[in-house]
Amino acid sequence: MKVLWELFVAFLRIGGLTFGGGYAMLPMLEKEAVEKKGWITNEELLDFYAVAQCTPGIIASNTASLIGYRVKGTAGALAAALGVVSPSYVIITIIAAFINNFTDLEIVQNALAGVQVCVAALILSAIASLWKKSVVDRITCCFFLITLAAVVFISLSPILAVVVMAAAGICVKRAGGTK
Amino acid sequence: MIYLELIREFLKIGLFAIGGGLASLPFLYDISARTGWYSAEDIINMIAISESTPGPIGINMATYVGYLTGGLLGGMVATLAVIAPSVVIIILIARILNKFMENEWVKAAFYGLRPAVAALIVSAFLEVVKVALFNTDLYKETHIFRDLLDWKGIILFTILYYLIRKGKKHPIVYIASSAVIGILLKMA
Numbered sequence: 001m002k003v004l005w006e007l008f009v010a011f012l013r014i015g016g017l018t019f020g021g022g023y024a025m026l027p028m029l030e031k032e033a034v035e036k037k038g039w040i041t042n043e044e045l046l047d048f049y050a051v052a053q054c055t056p057g058i059i060a061s062n063t064a065s066l067i068g069y070r071v072k073g074t075a076g077a078l079a080a081a082l083g084v085v086s087p088s089y090v091i092i093t094i095i096a097a098f099i100n101n102f103t104d105l106e107i108v109q110n111a112l113a114g115v116q117v118c119v120a121a122l123i124l125s126a127i128a129s130l131w132k133k134s135v136v137d138r139i140t141c142c143f144f145l146i147t148l149a150a151v152v153f154i155s156l157s158p159i160l161a162v163v164v165m166a167a168a169g170i171c172v173k174r175a176g177g178t179k
Numbered sequence: 180m181i182y183l184e185l186i187r188e189f190l191k192i193g194l195f196a197i198g199g200g201l202a203s204l205p206f207l208y209d210i211s212a213r214t215g216w217y218s219a220e221d222i223i224n225m226i227a228i229s230e231s232t233p234g235p236i237g238i239n240m241a242t243y244v245g246y247l248t249g250g251l252l253g254g255m256v257a258t259l260a261v262i263a264p265s266v267v268i269i270i271l272i273a274r275i276l277n278k279f280m281e282n283e284w285v286k287a288a289f290y291g292l293r294p295a296v297a298a299l300i301v302s303a304f305l306e307v308v309k310v311a312l313f314n315t316d317l318y319k320e321t322h323i324f325r326d327l328l329d330w331k332g333i334i335l336f337t338i339l340y341y342l343i344r345k346g347k348k349h350p351i352v353y354i355a356s357s358a359v360i361g362i363l364l365k366m367a
Contacts, residue, residue: 016233025235051280054289055272057193057265058203060235065269074270081266085258088229088234093254094241095228099288102342107362114361115227116220116311117332118353121339122230123304126201126345127297134293143291147298151205152305155212158205158322159195169291 003072004079010037011083016091018060025060031069039071049164060084139172181249182256184214189241189260196237198296203237203261204303207244216248219310226307230350237261312336331364 014028026049033039040048047066052062053117061081068080102108135144143165188210196203207222229239238258245257272279279285309315311332318327339353361367 003206014224016236018233018235028340047276047280051272051276053198054280054285055265055268056195056197058196058235058237058262060238060264062269064264065266066273067274069270076339077266077270077273081262084235085238088232088238089242089254089258090214091232091234092239093246093251095232096243096246096254099224099228106367108287109367110362110365111358112220112224112227112361113311113332113366114308114357114359114364115354116211116223117335117361117366118225118339118357119223119230120304120307120311121225121336121343122350122353123201123300123307124340125343127281127300127304130297130300134297140290140294144294144298147295148301151299151302156251158209159191161205161299162195162197162292164182165295166288167291169289170287173287173290176186 004075006037007068007071007087008083009080011080012086014064015060015084016087025063029063033067040067044070101131116119182253185245185249185253185257188214189245189257189341190264192237192241193261193264197292201236201300201303203240205299207240208303208306210244219306220245223307223310227354231354271305287308329366331366335360335364335366 010032014025018025018028026045028043030042034042034045048063048066048070049059051066052059055062061084064084065077068076068078068171070076072079079106103112135141147156147161147165151158151161181206188206192206196206204222207225208219211217211222212221225240225243226236228243229236232239238261239314240297241257241261244318246254249256312329314326314329318324339357343353
């Protein structure tokens with residue numbers, strides 16, 4: 001029981017102190033799970049991180065569940081996952097409760113208009129980083145263009161896009177016989 | 180029943196959004212288009228809030244959408260639903276972790292998945308651009324091409340993009356400065 005509580009609290013701290021999730025979490029995880037608690041080694045952490053990015057779901061909760069599972073099985077995975085989401089739930093609920101009272105004010109609307117432009121720039125920057133890892137050759141470039149066209153022009157559902165393209169990847173890689 | 184619908188939609192995001200935070204964006208636009216629970220502008224506010232507060236973006240977005248649609252309980256069920264598939268999947272594969280990562284089928288699937296995810300995020304980016312850099316409402320009234328583009332926004336966008344790629348500061352820095360610039364230039 002004690003270890004479950006420790007997992008919950010450690011991941012509560014990680015969730016509450018990292019901005020942005022994904023890669024931002026790595027240094028916090030190192031400090032809490034590797035250095036302070038000794039639950040896993042640094043190499044394991046990097047392995048877990050790689051798995052977390054390749055499995056469905058939010059990277060942060062995947063990583064939390066993996067470490068939790070290693071420490072205390074299924075109950076550990078649950079404790080860690082609940083810990084990592086709790087700060088978000090509290091903080092975002094408070095903000096969401098208040099923001100709608102302010103959005104009618106002119107000054108807030110102007111501020112939000114500026115922020116919208118910034119969000120566009122941030123996403124484009126994330127895409128630029130992602131591009132190098134995902135579009136690696138001519139075939140992946142075709143996959144990219146086909147998916148984009150299908151989503152933009154015929155409003156293909158994102159679920160179908162993900163399923164079909166995973167299948168396409170398997171067809172190309174496995175049927176082609178190239179490793 | 181709004182809670183069941185929230186659970187269904189966020190289970191789907193948890194199951195199919197692969198690769199973290201921004202990968203859930205196309206799903207959020209898809210939900211918005213189908214259900215009308217929130218607007219395209221709400222999504223952008225959501226992104227800004229998520230980037231400026233602690234916690235993983237994907238989870239922040241689930242809480243925010245859940246709260247907007249179903250209050251306190253809505254936020255809670257959406258948050259739990261979005262992590263449920265990942266917890267279950269991890270528990271299932273934790274034992275065969277190394278085999279899973281080295282499996283040729285898994286690798287092949289990701290060869291196709293990664294560009295698809297990139298394309299999905301680009302499609303979400305286009306939705307954000309529509310709201311942030313275009314004045315579609317004004318254009319519908321005047322039909323003057325010059326009115327379609329939000330010039331202040333486009334200039335700010337170009338400068339911000341350059342600074343973000345060069346500076347690598349925390350997103351909150353850029354978001355806060357943009358809010359101030361928005362007020363000073365009366366961008367709304």
